Amino acid sequence: MIGCRAMMLRFGNASLCLCLNRNLIGSWSRIRSESIRSAVGNPRGFKISGRGQLNNKFSCVSKNSSVVTPESTGKGEVDLLTASDDNHRGVIVEINDPMNPKDFVSSLRASILNWRQQGKRGVWLKLPIKSSNLVQPAVEEGFYYHHAEPSYLMLVYWIPATKNTLPVNATHRVGVGAIVMNDRGEVLAVQERSGKLRGSGVWKFPTGVVDQGEDIFAGAVREVKEETGIDVEFVEVLAFRQSHMSFFEKSDLFFICMMRPLSSEIRRQESEIEAAQWMSIKEMAEQPFAQKHELLRYMINVGLAKAEKSYNGFSPRRIKSSFSNRQSYLYLNDKSLDQPSRSDDSSEDS
Amino acid sequence: MIGCRAMMLRFGNASLCLCLNRNLIGSWSRIRSESIRSAVGNPRGFKISGRGQLNNKFSCVSKNSSVVTPESTGKGEVDLLTASDDNHRGVIVEINDPMNPKDFVSSLRASILNWRQQGKRGVWLKLPIKSSNLVQPAVEEGFYYHHAEPSYLMLVYWIPATKNTLPVNATHRVGVGAIVMNDRGEVLAVQERSGKLRGSGVWKFPTGVVDQGEDIFAGAVREVKEETGIDVEFVEVLAFRQSHMSFFEKSDLFFICMMRPLSSEIRRQESEIEAAQWMSIKEMAEQPFAQKHELLRYMINVGLAKAEKSYNGFSPRRIKSSFSNRQSYLYLNDKSLDQPSRSDDSSEDS
Numbered sequence: 001m002i003g004c005r006a007m008m009l010r011f012g013n014a015s016l017c018l019c020l021n022r023n024l025i026g027s028w029s030r031i032r033s034e035s036i037r038s039a040v041g042n043p044r045g046f047k048i049s050g051r052g053q054l055n056n057k058f059s060c061v062s063k064n065s066s067v068v069t070p071e072s073t074g075k076g077e078v079d080l081l082t083a084s085d086d087n088h089r090g091v092i093v094e095i096n097d098p099m100n101p102k103d104f105v106s107s108l109r110a111s112i113l114n115w116r117q118q119g120k121r122g123v124w125l126k127l128p129i130k131s132s133n134l135v136q137p138a139v140e141e142g143f144y145y146h147h148a149e150p151s152y153l154m155l156v157y158w159i160p161a162t163k164n165t166l167p168v169n170a171t172h173r174v175g176v177g178a179i180v181m182n183d184r185g186e187v188l189a190v191q192e193r194s195g196k197l198r199g200s201g202v203w204k205f206p207t208g209v210v211d212q213g214e215d216i217f218a219g220a221v222r223e224v225k226e227e228t229g230i231d232v233e234f235v236e237v238l239a240f241r242q243s244h245m246s247f248f249e250k251s252d253l254f255f256i257c258m259m260r261p262l263s264s265e266i267r268r269q270e271s272e273i274e275a276a277q278w279m280s281i282k283e284m285a286e287q288p289f290a291q292k293h294e295l296l297r298y299m300i301n302v303g304l305a306k307a308e309k310s311y312n313g314f315s316p317r318r319i320k321s322s323f324s325n326r327q328s329y330l331y332l333n334d335k336s337l338d339q340p341s342r343s344d345d346s347s348e349d350s
Numbered sequence: 351m352i353g354c355r356a357m358m359l360r361f362g363n364a365s366l367c368l369c370l371n372r373n374l375i376g377s378w379s380r381i382r383s384e385s386i387r388s389a390v391g392n393p394r395g396f397k398i399s400g401r402g403q404l405n406n407k408f409s410c411v412s413k414n415s416s417v418v419t420p421e422s423t424g425k426g427e428v429d430l431l432t433a434s435d436d437n438h439r440g441v442i443v444e445i446n447d448p449m450n451p452k453d454f455v456s457s458l459r460a461s462i463l464n465w466r467q468q469g470k471r472g473v474w475l476k477l478p479i480k481s482s483n484l485v486q487p488a489v490e491e492g493f494y495y496h497h498a499e500p501s502y503l504m505l506v507y508w509i510p511a512t513k514n515t516l517p518v519n520a521t522h523r524v525g526v527g528a529i530v531m532n533d534r535g536e537v538l539a540v541q542e543r544s545g546k547l548r549g550s551g552v553w554k555f556p557t558g559v560v561d562q563g564e565d566i567f568a569g570a571v572r573e574v575k576e577e578t579g580i581d582v583e584f585v586e587v588l589a590f591r592q593s594h595m596s597f598f599e600k601s602d603l604f605f606i607c608m609m610r611p612l613s614s615e616i617r618r619q620e621s622e623i624e625a626a627q628w629m630s631i632k633e634m635a636e637q638p639f640a641q642k643h644e645l646l647r648y649m650i651n652v653g654l655a656k657a658e659k660s661y662n663g664f665s666p667r668r669i670k671s672s673f674s675n676r677q678s679y680l681y682l683n684d685k686s687l688d689q690p691s692r693s694d695d696s697s698e699d700s
Contacts, residue, residue, distance in 0.1 A: 087545065087546065088544055088545070089544075129489055129494060129495060132485050132486040132489040132490075133486050135482050135485040135486065135503075136482040136483050136485065136486070139479055139482040140482075144479060144500045144501075145479060145498035145499060145500055145501070145502070145503055146498065146500070147497065147498050147519075147598075147600075148495035148496065148497050148498035148503060148504070148519075149495060149519065149599065150494045150495055150496070151494075151495070152495070153485075153495055153498060153503065154498070154598070165544075167523070167559060167597065168523065168559060168561065168562060169497075169498075169499065169520070169523075169562075170519070170520040170521055170522055170523050170597070170600040170601075171520055171522070171523060171524060171560065171561075171562045171563075172520055172521070172522045172523070172524055172603070173517070173518065173519075173520050173521060173522070174521060174522055174601075174603070194438060194439075195437065195438070196437065209517060209518060210521065211518065211521075212518060212519075212521045212599060212600075212601070213521075213594045213595070213599070213601060215592060215594075216592055238682065238683075239664060239680055239681060239682035239683070240664070240680070240681050241669070241678055241679065241680045241681070242565060242566055242678060242679055242681070243671070243676065243678035243679075244563045244565075244676070244678070245563070245676070247517065247520070248497075248504070249499065249562060249563070250497075250520040250562075251520075251524075251562070251563060253522070253524070253603065294669040294670055294671075295669060295671075295680065298669065298680055298682070301687065302682060302687060305686065305687050310686055311683060311686045311687055312662060312683055312686055313683060314589060314590070314664070319591070319644040319645060319648065320644055321593070321644075321645075326593065326594070326595070328591055328592060328593035328594070329591065329592055329593075330589055330590070330591045330645065330648055331589060331590050331591070331592070332588065332589035332648065332652060333588075333589070333661060333662055333663065333683070336655065336660055336661045336662055337651065337652060337655050337661055
């Protein structure tokens, strides 16, 4: 098999033959045994046999998909894990089929040696929740948690001895607060059934959390509709607040949104909303709670300033990425920027 | 023992005696066996014995910390998991000491029955990475992943038959792009060593990702310092972009920040930055890449507009939460808002 040489490594009492492309053999000899031990989680009894030497006794089946390990499996080889490359010299592995922990660990160890040979840095391991049996083995091999969603856990492993430059996990939740003001200067106000203001009788603006993948303006429109039944159109982000440790260790970005009502008849969401009404913004401001709650006071003041046309917030403009066809929204003060649009698309707001 | 009654349940061939406060017994009889089966992950052989009846044969040791299970453990009782309440009628469990999976499952099942009695809804289970042996058992009991950080995995379980209202995980990473303009109208420009523009020769603004718990203005100051050695002060957020699916399923909020340089001598970060220089913003705009990259074009245009004092972005003001002593920052267009500060603190920017 052209370009493929075999190298025998010894894990405890199991041998492992690693396929090496010839142009990698030079770099192999520079890898210290210490770093290999760290790569495989430094298991007990780990020994390297014939390091830097070539051994053709065991033929390689496929350069990039398996290595021969006559003593470690009945079939005489270990499948490497299927991986795709990321943009930062790393690999992404997604386990789609059930595996038993023993086979998984064998494949993982062989794969890490292979990726190390290829100069890979970060290893992303995506384990669906149905493969929760592989979490403990992966952790024991030196992986740690990166993030999780209901259906999967993402673990990571950093191969080189250099500083880990893996990107951080998502750090923020995004919330919206909606100032929905009608032509009479009244705002849409609610009393909530849960949370810190439950039972307090405080009238506040509708608020909510933006869903995964949802645009801020769309989340604000949806939340107002869900809580009060009122149809609204998005006008501007008037301000935003960043706060920390708001949800376990996570931070929060709360966008204060000016909205224009398109309907007037309130149908409140009974499960979440105790009461909803149109009320004068002055009356909302006079509540004792508003006097001491700085954020609500600011919301009222920027809402009033916007209504008096003396305040400019940020409006969304659709823009295209130059790296993909994906579209996103740029929120900016377009009242004070006369930027010609490149296309019709980019001048649409929502 | 006042107020505590025992109820025997049967899990396969193991009995479990549940402590009940008298005022919960009424609600117990309304719980259907189906929902209990779902609460304990519907294990094989699950049977309820004496449901709705009281059985005082087994005395309760402690109303909230253990239940008597003479057949399931050698000691004759199962410790309930220690839990604290959250603000939304749920409980938070943090496993701090090593447990074996069998004891963990016994305690978890008994605890869920107990929380159900108390009308609890969401159960948060925080497993440190050293307790990765409990991930699979928890999943098998019906828990699913909520989020993860390097040192722990958070799982959740929703007890009632009603719709799950658990808050979403963090959905966004927060990035910053820094327009650092000096008195001669030059901007600080870099060429990056990794990412999509590696090796392209494109000059761009310094960018970076905000750390967990870091303020946007602080992240922008830090990134400029790290990449170029230039000290800067934060001026304003000029605009922000929200994009989706930018990092696995996660979204991204990218804040375009105007910065004022406090030093001029560049010392680039060799590991990440290929080159750094002061250059005219016009020259940056004339690069072919800037012509087709809509976001960079907008950055240049809002930066120019800001330099010409024809553009207002959002500046940070420190505000206090009325629920805690924590401080956070509200970013707003304070040029068009004359809001009196409540205290000296709230008028400070950074």
